[in-house]
Amino acid sequence: MTEKEATLGRWHKEFFENIHLFVKSGLTESEAKSILEEFLVLSQSTPKPKVMEIFQEPERLEEIGVYTDIRPEPRDFMLKFLDPIMKKFKVEGTENLKLLDGVIGKYPVTLISNHLSHLDAPAIFTLLYNSGPEGRKIAESLVFIAGRLAFEPDFTRLGLYMFGTLLVCSKKDMADNPSLSDVMTKINMRAFRNSQKLQADGKVISIFPEGTRSRDGRLMPFVDTVYHYVANKVILPISLEGTEKILPIEGLLFNQAVGKLVIGKPVLVGELTKKEMQTFPSHIEQISFPGTGDKKQFIIDNLALLVGSNLNKHKHGTYRNLYKGDIRETNQLISFPKKPDEHVVIIGSSNMSVAFACVMANKNVKVTIYSPDSEMVKQCNEEKRDILHYPIYKLPPNIEFSDKPEIMESATLFIQGTNPWEFDNIYSKIRTYLQKNKSPMVNVIKGFTGSKKGLILEDLNELLLIERDRLAVVSGACYPDQIMERKISGFEISAFEDSLIPKLQELLSNNYVFTRTAINSRDTKGVQLGGALKTIYALAMGLVEGYFKRELGGNVDNTLFHLSNRFFNEMVSIGVLLGGDPTTFNGLSGMTDFMLACFGSDTRDRKYGYDLANGTRPEKITNGFYGLKVLPNLIQLDEKRHPIVTAAYRTVIQNEDFDLVAEKLQMQLARI
DSSP, rough: OHHHHHHHHHHHHHHHGGGHHHHHHTOOHHHHHHHHHHHHHHHHHHHOOOGGGGOOGGGGHHHHEEEEOOOHHHHHHHHOOOOHHTTEEEEEOOOGGGGGGTTTTTTTTTEEOOOOOHHHHHHHHHHTSSSSHHEEEEETTTTEEEGGGGGGHHHHHHHHHHHHHEEOOOOHHHHHHHGGGGHHHHHHHHHHHHHHHHHHTTTEEEEEEEOOOOOSSOOOOOOEEEEHHEEEEEEEEEEESSSSTTTTSSSSSOOEEEEEEEEOOOOSHHHHHOHHHHSSTTEEEEEOOSSOOHHHHHHHHHHHHHHHHHSSSGGOOGGGGGTTOSSSSOOOOOOSSSSSEEEEESSSSHHHHHHHHHHHTTTSEEEEEEEOOOOOOHHHHHHHHHHTTTSSSSOOOOOEOOOOGGGGGGOOOOEEEGGGGGGGHHHHHTTTHHHHHHOOEEEEEOOOOOOOSSSSSHHHHHTSSOGGGEEEEESOOHHHHHHHTOOEEEEEEESSSHHHHHHHHTTOOOOSEEEEOOHHHHHOHHHHHHHHHHHHHHHHHHHHHHHHHHOOOOOOOOHHHHHHHHHHHHHHHHHTTTTTTTTGGGGGIIIIIIHHHHHHHTTHHHHHHHHHTTTTTSSSOOOOHHHHHHHGSSOOTTTTTTHHHHHHHHHTOOOOOOOHHHHHHHHHHHHH
């Protein structure tokens, strides 16, 4: 038996296990067996489309073309095959299809949808076809853009004959096959020309703008190559949920999943000719090109919002921060306020500062992130994202970037978002503006500075001469990455002046972020010290974890949690020594943040220590590394009183042999 025959045999055997699903849907066992047998026969007897011959004989492109028409037999069978599988799917928004009466054939129409599964195109066809007369009319007009890999497997190819297809080649396919790149380019050009002719003939071109399937069900960035298929055309947005559950990525066992297809209102994207606009239906809304900025990106992002507006809020993915976090039921977009209640200026672009910007953008405010890097600022504004820290996430319209120090003049609130080692670069040009504008200033960055005082608020007060009653600190057990993902998070606030706290609490609270007053509302030192010291102890915990896993292998949770109490007690003792109130360390910025940093899955400081213990010194600096480096400026490292941080300093900063230091530390901790 050949390898191919063996593989085919395994496929057939697994595929026939689907008989239980069809029986469960109401078919008899013999009917279920018959439909599965028919699928196997058709999948093997239905040939690859003629367009696939182009890759063996590129010179035949003009003769063969790139269009493949419907085949009635596979289409009718697939409708019968998918019906019991998709019984629990529902279709919403069918009334929007009536808005296309008199439009298809007269104006170019393109259907767009998010992409979850190999079955998305057949699912869209089936659900529309069975939704009523208008839906059937649209379904019979569909022509899907399809990559050549979709036609290769027998299993997926059968579904693609339910509708017309236009062959295209992705950038990845072209990169993987450089010898075919010329013909692939010609294929793509011909496909676009064909699409225009097909639309003029009453066909609806259908595309998945993400370019590939989302592996987690969340919306991915729309690729710019779809622009020409959507610009100056009527767009019918489709939002899919649940198709990824029908057929898992691995295997051939179907599930009778619950899902839905939501049909959005058609929208004209861009412009038609003056003559066409004279007769264009007034009930169809229009998204016009902007006067400035990247017009292509503007259109693509707005298409993503059309699809995302009918998805569950947890599926917004790349675009999640464009929706209001204060609205529970509806997908309401954040808009630029006509009269902002506040102009928040964030000083410095960092992971945490961008996360805070997105939290505050849910309010009626304007947010400006200041950075002296002019090129970065320009690109961030054009693309509406932070290209350095969160290039995957689109930012709300009320967040912008600026390299102009004068922006400080109009701020009603300052957010200190600069990492300590970048202070000189950021603050050198804006110091006088901060002294003139008496608005409050809130630090959201954890870590020590390199000054004799060592804390950010103290440096702002004593070195930059910012009045103490203007200063506050916000801290908590939060990864900025997870704030950007809108996972439930929380902070606590401490300020020299209590009157600042209610305003900050309101700005930094919504349905996924909960902010409260610190245990000691005026212990700004304690709140800062909890956040700064935990970064050092997280790095030390990473060292210990890396060492014991390297030496003993397997899980070392016993060791880590046994040591955690000693780590925390030492951290508190140093915090009190530096002026913090011991009770403050029991709050979100103390014990809770310490536990997250030492045992959370995404902590950068612990990973830094872990990599170091395994012989790799990371290039990117962390707050824990910098804090450990400058800690001797603040206290005298005492091996007896503070053995953990002293051992970490000797290893990380002084480059002493880690194994020897670890053995000595282990003996010291055993005697405590």
